Amino acid sequence: AQTVTQSQPEMSVQEAETVTLSCTYDTSESDYYLFWYKQPPSRQMILVIRQEAYKQQNATENRFSVNFQKAAKSFSLKISDSQLGDAAMYFCAYRISGGGADGLTFGKGTHLIIQP
């Protein structure tokens, strides 16, 4: 079974600075998808960024980027120029390619605090 580990229960960063959230996963598959979801206090689950395992290039979405290290099974999220609105729980998630009918496997989450 696949597992996703987020080793940082909580992170704190000053507004406008950069923060990196860690995620590692365990799988025997070679093709899969990885995701970062944001959950603000409203409880809504918002897709932040996604990565296909067979793509070497790291995904980027505006201030959010990932560092995908396939051999190390690592998928960290970097948030640049942190804003107060970035404060939320962040979940790393995994999905097998071409058969993931059972959805996503989630990590336990990292609570991100933005200091003004």
Add this chain to the structure above:
Amino acid sequence: NAGVTQTPKFRILKIGQSMTLQCAQDMNHNYMYWYRQDPGMGLKLIYYSVGAGITDKGEVPNGYNVSRSTTEDFPLRLELAAPSQTSVYFCASSRGTEYNSPLHFGNGTRLTVT
């Protein structure tokens, strides 16, 4: 475009009561999912469905039942509620399982069993 709609938003149940959490999506998605989120934990899959009439168990199905009579609706039934079922429940849907078919989530139902 409503997306995924869950009702109710909050509910308090007494031990042994039953209830149904409603979930509807208007995106014509084939795949639907129910997750639960316990404090300090990620989401865990309860049940999922790949289309009308087809459902399957996820990681934590005990104490729950589902049905999928239409593409749009995927209700989750709790029979004989227990305190261990106190959680936030999320319904989600996706068009498929490909990379460009991300999960769309509802806003969750907070359930307390006392």
